Amino acid sequence: MLHLSELLIQHPELNNFSELEQLVSTHAKATRERFFRIDVKPSFPDTPENWEDRLEAAFY
Template sequence: MARLSDIVIQNPQVTHFADLETLIAQAAQNGLISLEMDVKPDYIDTPRNWAWRLEGTFTRGVTR
């Protein structure tokens, strides 16, 4: 299990929400089993439905 805050902290090069989505998908494809949404990503382009989008991205990454 990973926390979203840990992923954000460990990847300071990520500066846009779309890049975070890519990172989450890759983590899921690499074997991450669960993701805790413990913080709202603090990017200028973070959408209102950020948690729903990241959960969908994570789920699609796991099932690929």
């Protein structure tokens, strides 16, 4: 299971939401994780209102 909090901790170099979105997509494909837990809200200034939907879409 991929946890959003773990990704954010492991990748402090992320600067914005779009980089996070790309990382979620890349990580999901590379590791073939089956489940994604959104356990924290990203604290980027550009985090959109529909951030959960966008991260889920990037994962699947």
